[in-house]
Amino acid sequence: MTNLSSIRDHISSSQKNESVDIILADDIMKLTGLGVDSIVGLTKRLSKLPIKKDIVLNVLDFDDTLYSRFNQLQEPIFQDNRGSEGNRVIRQIGIDNFVNKFYKKTGAVIKLLRILENQNHNHRSIILTAGEMDLQKLKCEAVGIAGNKPKVVVVKESKSKPMKMLLEILESGYIPGKIIVYEDRPEFFLGSNGKTLAKMLGIEIVVDHIFLEQDDTTKIARIDQNIF
Incomplete structure (x- = not known):
């Protein structure tokens, strides 16, 4: 497994301070959820783009x-069913019926x-x-x-x-x-x-x-x- 220090050469050529590179690599981990090897690949590919x-x-x-979604959320059925429950209600109504009613x-x-x-x-x-x-x-x-x-x-x-x-x-x-x-x-x-x-x-x-x-x-x- 590649460690954080190995990313230094693959982040940004403008990052001259190695400690900044390590911090940036850690931030990329938090942002993307990628492992270190994947971060190396991602930053390599980005660095090649104009x-x-x-x-x-x-x-x-x-x-x-x-x-x-204001009008939709005024409907009692959606006030009582949010998040995944709201999606379940939409499926019951029928996606086409739901979209035709609330979106134009x-x-x-x-x-x-x-x-x-x-x-x-x-x-x-x-x-x-x-x-x-x-x-x-x-x-x-x-x-x-x-x-x-x-x-x-x-x-x-x-x-x-x-x-x-x-x-x-x-x-x-x-x-x-x-x-x-x-x-x-x-x-x-x-x-x-x-x-x-x-x-x-x-x-x-x-x-x-x-x-x-x-x-x-x-x-x-x-x-x-x-x-x-």
């Missing part, structure tokens, strides 16, 4: 960021929907959402987000989002010059995680904590911005 400084990658959450393009957050719709060669967007694959993809399709423009990426748990984002970057073949994350619950991109991602990629990462208007959930009440 940085395209003119490209911005927008990473948008879906539930309560791009689309509010006019209910999406206007500002964020425009970001998705106005992609060009300098602005690329992906939806990165947590939940059940079939349900999340149907929600996205219902509000007009289908196919690979933008790409819809689903993970089981929110804590897996940072690692999945790194894998999407590897798949793209380049590192964008800047990443903007839009999230109503951004804790897995904040603090040491945000700093670690920025160091790994060598770019600026902006995390926009989204708060929606209560009276009109298609509008943003405020954004708390964090820059790493």
